Amino acid sequence: xxxxxxxxxxxxSLLLPAAExxxxxxxxxxxxxxxxxxxxxLFIIVLNGAFMFASDLLKHIxxxxxxxxxxxxxxxxxxxxxxxxVATGLQEDIxxxxxxxxxxxxxxxxxxxxFLPELWKQEPASVRVAACFIKxxxxxxxxxKADYSCMALxxxxxxxxxxxxxxxxxxxxxxxxxxxx
Ligand code: IMP
Ligand code: MG
Numbered sequence: 082x083x084x085x086x087x088x089x090x091x092x093x094s095l096l097l098p099a100a101e102x103x104x105x106x107x108x109x110x111x112x113x114x115x116x117x118x119x120x121x122x123l124f125i126i127v128l129n130g131a132f133m134f135a136s137d138l139l140k141h142i143x144x145x146x147x148x149x150x151x152x153x154x155x156x157x158x159x160x161x162x163x164x165x166x167v168a169t170g171l172q173e174d175i176x177x178x179x180x181x182x183x184x185x186x187x188x189x190x191x192x193x194x195x196f197l198p199e200l201w202k203q204e205p206a207s208v209r210v211a212a213c214f215i216k217x218x219x220x221x222x223x224x225x226k227a228d229y230s231c232m233a234l235x236x237x238x239x240x241x242x243x244x245x246x247x248x249x250x251x252x253x254x255x256x257x258x259x260x261x262x
Contacts, residue, residue: 086257088240088250091159093257097232102213102242102256103137105231109211110141113181113229118144120179120207125171125200127192128152129251130185133243134213138183149173155192159238159246159259165195171203180205184212185243186234190225197224213242214256 084095113122124142126135128150139148152169180200187193193210200208212227218236220226238259240250250257 084255085260086250086253088257089247091246091262092260093240093246093250094260095255096234096237096239096258097242097256099242099254102231102254106134106137106213107141109229109231110138111143113138113211114141114143117146117179117181122146122181123173123175123178123205124148124181124183126150126183127185128169130243130245131183131213133251133254134185135183138211138213153192153196163189163191165192167196167199174203175200176204178205180208182208182210184210184227186214186216186239187212187225187227187230188216188219190220190222193225194222214239 086093124135124139124146126132126148129152149171150169151167151171154166154168155164197208209228211229213231214234215227215230216234216236238246239256240246241253241256243251245251
């Protein structure tokens with residue numbers, strides 16, 4: 082039997098166990114460490130969803146790097162609203178820095194489509210997007226593609242590994258997909 086959890090008023094079933102996620106995140110950390118060894122990268126963690134991915138990934142970054150947090154909001158319930166709000170902005174000067182933006186998941190790409198031009202206005206040397214998960218079939222904006230990702234998912238709403246449904250479910254180390262009502 083599949084593992085089922087209840088989050089708020091919906092039921093979800095296990096999609097990806099924690100061990101499998103960890104393996105892929107570790108491999109991505111090693112790849113980024115090799116590729117950015119001489120770049121002194123600044124990792125920008127997109128809150129709230131990316132906190133768990135970032136925490137695990139950064140343990141596998143073995144080169145000098147700094148990090149910072151921003152908070153972007155675009156989702157309500159199980160659907161993207163199509164509007165992006167910067168709830169907490171960047172505090173530091175990113176001019177000339179090599180940026181790695183850490184996202185939990187790229188769904189429609191709306192968030193990045195609006196936020197990446199804002200980031201470029203501050204004149205970083207480069208911007209790379211690393212998303213733990215991507216939903217390629219849901220992508221609406223070609224400029225919102227991830228440069229790196231751990232796994233492609235079907236176009237289904239998921240919770241766990243940092244991601245929420247109505248604020249709940251972020252704490253699970255595994256990934257779950259929503260079941261029909
Ligand atoms: P996008 O703007 O449609 O690409 O989605 C942006 C944000 O919505 C992601 O960074 C997540 O924080 C959230 N999101 C997208 N898909 C899901 C999902 O399936 N479950 C929970 N949050 C999601
Ligand atoms: Mg996010």
